[in-house]
Amino acid sequence: xxxxxxxxxxxxxxxxxxxxxxxxxxxxxxxxxxxxxxxxxxxxxxxxxxxxxxxxxxxxxxxxxxxxxxxxxxxxxxxxxxxxxxxxxxxxxxxxxxxxxxxxxxxxxxxxxxxxxxxxxxxxxxxxxxxxxxxxxxxxxxxxxxxxxxxxxxx
Numbered sequence: 001x002x003x004x005x006x007x008x009x010x011x012x013x014x015x016x017x018x019x020x021x022x023x024x025x026x027x028x029x030x031x032x033x034x035x036x037x038x039x040x041x042x043x044x045x046x047x048x049x050x051x052x053x054x055x056x057x058x059x060x061x062x063x064x065x066x067x068x069x070x071x072x073x074x075x076x077x078x079x080x081x082x083x084x085x086x087x088x089x090x091x092x093x094x095x096x097x098x099x100x101x102x103x104x105x106x107x108x109x110x111x112x113x114x115x116x117x118x119x120x121x122x123x124x125x126x127x128x129x130x131x132x133x134x135x136x137x138x139x140x141x142x143x144x145x146x147x148x149x150x151x152x153x154x155x
Contacts, residue, residue: 023063029134035059040128042118049077049116051132053107056090058100058116067098073120075100082111092116108133 023041033039037050037059045068048059056077060068075092090104100118110133119125 034065038130038132038134040130042126042128043124045118045126047116047118047126047128049114049128049130049132051108051112051114051130054103054105056092056102056104056114056116057095058092058118060098060100060118060120068120070094070098070100070120073100073118075102075116075118077102077117078115079104079106080113080115081106082109085109085111092118110134 025040028039028041028046031039033048035048035050035057037048037057039046039048041047041063044062046061046063046065048061050057050059058075058077060070060073062068071094073094077090077092079088079090081088085107088104088106090102090106092100092102095101106112112131112133114130114132115127116130117125117127
């Protein structure tokens with residue numbers, strides 16, 4: 001392989017793989033979420049948690065925001081309601097095509113942390129940590145969504 005082709009292949013590989021590096025909690029917090037929840041990357045998925053007092057809705061998509069079928073999936077959420085609050089576990093069950101939902105006795109506060117575990121058929125289990133009332137962050141010198149973008153180019 002001649003040198004110019006090798007350089008072109010390496011450049012293309014780096015360009016294509018670059019968006020993968022942008023899947024940090026901070027970059028996901030800085031972009032708008034489809035359903036108004038908090039988004040986290042977990043393996044091959046984007047998990048968006050919409051949390052209200054007593055109710056959780058988890059939207060499961062791929063990194064291109066295409067819905068992932070959750071009809072035979074299962075999950076659970078461990079809710080820690082701050083240092084003085086208690087811990088609650090909520091079972092998450094399939095609801096709509098790419099959603100898992102659950103209800104329980106809990107109140108959200110700014111210190112609430114929710115760890116979600118998801119297991120879909122023939123897939124590894126994945127977990128993600130959410131702080132649903134945490135304000136969305138914008139990095140220094142960056143506009144919201146500026147370093148993540150909506151046109152993923154995963155291959």
